[in-house]
Structure formats: structure tokens, C-alpha cells
Amino acid sequence: MxxxxxxxxxxxxxxxxxxxxxxxxxxxxxxxxxxxDLGGSVKGEGVGRDADLTVEIIKARGGEAVANYGDVSDYEASGQMIAQAIDAFGRLDILVNNAGIVRDGSIFNMTPEDFDAVIKVHLRGTWAPCKHAAVHWRNVNKETGEKVNGRIINTVSGAGLTGNFGQTNYAPAKAAIASLTQTLSLELYKMGVTVNAVGPAAATRITGTMPNAPAVIEADEVPEDEWNRMDPSVSSPLVAWLASDEADHVTGQIIRAVAENIILMKGWADGPTINNNSKRWDATKLGQQLATDVFFTRAPGLRY
Ligand SMILES: NC(=O)c1ccc[n+]([C@@H]2O[C@H](COP(=O)([O-])OP(=O)(O)OC[C@H]3O[C@@H](n4cnc5c(N)ncnc54)[C@H](O)[C@@H]3O)[C@@H](O)[C@H]2O)c1
Structure with a gap:
């Protein structure tokens, strides 16, 4: 079983x-x-039938899978993808939003098109499938009167959680997916849907675009009993667990699975706070107050 x-x-x-x-x-x-899979390049150019190979591998291993070649950031196409799951297999339980592209470059070199393309695939390409899945699950919930036990697992990145040089498109897109995950978890938990995000790390086409990158590995190339810290499936057992019934109490969490470690990410939290005692702040005094009570640095005017 x-x-x-x-x-x-x-x-x-x-x-x-x-x-x-x-x-x-x-x-x-x-x-x-x-x-x-849309089947384009790592920059999101072109289309192809790359999904077929993964379908073949699953079938060869005795599983059941069908291919979908749609663009996840296309609202209609992502709706058709949700409908396809229901047509092909009769239901939908788990949505893993993982598709992504990169178009790195410092802000001096990044074009508006590179910014828009990356934000679109990652953020809209996560939001649109979530939206269609949520509407489907709400309909099921209304019809049956029962919780639907749905799962959404989104994909974030260390770059989005802490920032990364040369990724002013990719990092904010991934940070926004973390925020989308937390917000959706609030909206969907009542009907039994959990929404979490996983931050992986692996030697893939995406990391292959970076300087001194390790050779690209495909997940089926690594034998099941072999440990390879850059295997693209290092984070997959975590995804499978989050997708399972056992994880029905876990929602709104951002979890990185990087090589040997699984790390629960703790995001923005209140830090040192000053209070104005209901009087308007005075900009000329604020620097001193912030220095001593918030940043714990030297007062303004002193040389560092
Ligand atoms: N590789 C890493 O170390 C790493 C680290 C953190 C996060 N991630 C994230 O993991 C995810 C997977 O990336 P990867 O490293 O496996 O790269 P990858 O290029 O091997 O896989 C990404 C896949 O998404 C597909 N895709 C791109 N745009 C699409 C679209 N509009 N619609 C449908 N499919 C589309 C591509 O064809 C490709 O097969 C991405 O979201 C990436 O940002 C990767």
C-alpha cells in the first residue's frame, strides 16, 4: 500500500x-x-514535448501518467490542465507548482522583457493553477459537504528568501510565491486544502546557467539507493510527505530541502521596536533613536 x-x-x-x-x-x-511541461529552453523560449519522456519513465516503472504541454502562466491553459487531471483520472488531490525559467543579469543588463518573463512564469504560473484548483476543490466541497483534503506544494528558492546578486526578476518572483503560499494557506485550509512551499537545490538546467555549475543531472539517472546531494529528487520525499494524508496539519510553511538538510524557514518577524507615545515622530531625532534602540549602531554624525 x-x-x-x-x-x-x-x-x-x-x-x-x-x-x-x-x-x-x-x-x-x-x-x-x-x-x-511547456518544453521550452531554460530561458522560456520555444515549446516541445519534454513531458513525454517523464510519462514514459513512469509507465515503464508501472505507474500511470499523462502529458500536458501547456504554459502554466497562460490562464486558460492552466485551467485545461486541471480539467485534464479530472478527465483522465477522475479527481485532483495534489498540485505541485514547480515550472520555472531564469534570465539572470545584473539590473544594469536586465531588460524589462527578462523581468516580465520570469515574473510571469513563476508567479502567475503558480497563481493560475492554484486558482483553478481552488475553484475545483470549492465546487467539490460544496457538492459533498466534506473537506476535500487537497494539497498545493509550491516552489521557492533561497534566492527569493534572502536575495541573490543578478536575480532581480527571479528572487522577487520566488519571494512572492512564499507570500502567495502563506496567503492561500489562510484562504483554503477551512475546506481541507493545505498550501506549503519547498525550496530545493539541485544540478539542473537552471543551475547549469551559473558560472562553475556542476553537470546537469536528471532524476532518473540516479539509482534509488544512491545518495547524490545534487540529485534533482533530493527534495522529492518531502514533497511526497507534504502531499500525503499524514501532513494534513501542516500548512503555510516554507521549507528548504538542500543536500543533507531539511530546514524550516522562519521569515519576517517583528524585531526591535520603538514607540512614539502617540506623538508624531521627529525626523531630526529619529536617527538617534533608531541607532540606539533599533539598529544598535552608532548615532548619526559619528564616523564608522
Ligand atoms: N535547481 C535548483 O537548484 C533550484 C533551486 C531553487 C529553486 N529551484 C526551482 O525549482 C523549479 C524547477 O527548476 P529546475 O532547476 O528543475 O529547472 P529545469 O529547467 O530542469 O526544470 C524546469 C521545467 O519547467 C518547465 N517550464 C518552464 N516554463 C514553463 C511554463 N511556462 N509552463 C510549463 N512548464 C514550464 C521547463 O520546460 C523545465 O522542464 C523551478 O521553479 C526553480 O526555480 C531550483
Missing amino acids: GMLDGKVAIVTGAGHGIGRGHALELAKHGAKIVIN
């Missing part, structure tokens, strides 16, 4: 890399999968 037997999942961007790793892991535990 697999921990995901009877479940139906969609994994976006599952033609390669981390998405393929997630799809193989979910299938291993018994889920039937829609393998989405």
Missing part, C-alpha cells in the same frame, strides 16, 4: 529536473500524475 495510493497529482515543469524528480517520487508512492 503506497502512501499516495488513489491520489491524483499534477506536477508542473515535470519534463526535466526537480519536477521530474517529484513526479517519479509521487508515482512511486501510488499517485497518478499529469506531467505538465
Whole structure:
């Protein structure tokens, strides 16, 4: 008995890399999968049938999968993807939003088109499938009067959580996905849907664009019993667990799975605070107050 037997999942961007790793892991535990992939380049140019290879691997291993070639950031196409899961397998339980592209460059070199393209694929390409899945689950919830036990697992990145030189498009897109995850978790938990995000790290086409990157690994190339810290499926067991019934109490969490470590991320939290005692702040005195009571640095005017 697999921990995901009877479940139906969609994994976006599952033609390669981390998405393929997630799809193989979910299938291993018994889920039937829609393998989405637009099949373009790592910069998001062109289209292809890359989803087919992951479908073939799953079928060869005895699982069930169908391909979807849609662009996740296209609102209509992402709606068709949700509908396809229901048509092909009769239900939807798990949505893993993983598709992504990169167009790195310092802000001096980044074009508005590179900014828009990356924000669109990551943020809109996560929001749109979430929206269609949420509407579907709300309809099921209304029809049955029961909680739907749905799962959304989004994909963030260390770059988005702490910033990264040369990624003023990608990092804010990933930070926004963390915020989307937390906000959606508030909206959907009442009807039994959890929403979490995983931050992976692996040697994929995306990291392959960086200087001195390790050679690209595909998830099916690493034998199951072999540990490789850059294997694209390093974070996939965490995704499978978050997708399972066991994790029905975990929502709104941002969790990184990097090499040997699984790390619960703690985000913005209140720090040192000053209070104005209901009197307007005085800008000429604020620097001194902030220096001594908030930043714990030297007062303004002193040389560092
Ligand atoms: N590789 C890492 O170290 C790392 C670290 C943190 C986060 N991530 C994130 O993991 C996810 C997977 O990336 P990867 O490293 O496996 O790269 P990858 O290029 O191997 O996989 C991304 C897949 O998404 C697909 N895709 C791109 N745009 C799409 C669209 N509009 N619609 C549907 N599919 C689309 C691509 O065709 C590709 O197969 C991304 O969201 C990425 O930002 C990766």
C-alpha cells in the first residue's frame, strides 16, 4: 500500500529536473500524475514535448501518467490542465507548482522583457493553477459537504528568501510565491486544502546557467539507493510527505530541502521596536533613536 495510493497529482515543469524528480517520487508512492511541461529552453523560449519522456519513465516503472504541454502562466491553459487531471483520472488531490525559467543579469543588463518573463512564469504560473484548483476543490466541497483534503506544494528558492546578486526578476518572483503560499494557506485550509512551499537545490538546467555549475543531472539517472546531494529528487520525499494524508496539519510553511538538510524557514518577524507615545515622530531625532534602540549602531554624525 503506497502512501499516495488513489491520489491524483499534477506536477508542473515535470519534463526535466526537480519536477521530474517529484513526479517519479509521487508515482512511486501510488499517485497518478499529469506531467505538465511547456518544453521550452531554460530561458522560456520555444515549446516541445519534454513531458513525454517523464510519462514514459513512469509507465515503464508501472505507474500511470499523462502529458500536458501547456504554459502554466497562460490562464486558460492552466485551467485545461486541471480539467485534464479530472478527465483522465477522475479527481485532483495534489498540485505541485514547480515550472520555472531564469534570465539572470545584473539590473544594469536586465531588460524589462527578462523581468516580465520570469515574473510571469513563476508567479502567475503558480497563481493560475492554484486558482483553478481552488475553484475545483470549492465546487467539490460544496457538492459533498466534506473537506476535500487537497494539497498545493509550491516552489521557492533561497534566492527569493534572502536575495541573490543578478536575480532581480527571479528572487522577487520566488519571494512572492512564499507570500502567495502563506496567503492561500489562510484562504483554503477551512475546506481541507493545505498550501506549503519547498525550496530545493539541485544540478539542473537552471543551475547549469551559473558560472562553475556542476553537470546537469536528471532524476532518473540516479539509482534509488544512491545518495547524490545534487540529485534533482533530493527534495522529492518531502514533497511526497507534504502531499500525503499524514501532513494534513501542516500548512503555510516554507521549507528548504538542500543536500543533507531539511530546514524550516522562519521569515519576517517583528524585531526591535520603538514607540512614539502617540506623538508624531521627529525626523531630526529619529536617527538617534533608531541607532540606539533599533539598529544598535552608532548615532548619526559619528564616523564608522
Ligand atoms: N535547481 C535548483 O537548484 C533550484 C533551486 C531553487 C529553486 N529551484 C526551482 O525549482 C523549479 C524547477 O527548476 P529546475 O532547476 O528543475 O529547472 P529545469 O529547467 O530542469 O526544470 C524546469 C521545467 O519547467 C518547465 N517550464 C518552464 N516554463 C514553463 C511554463 N511556462 N509552463 C510549463 N512548464 C514550464 C521547463 O520546460 C523545465 O522542464 C523551478 O521553479 C526553480 O526555480 C531550483
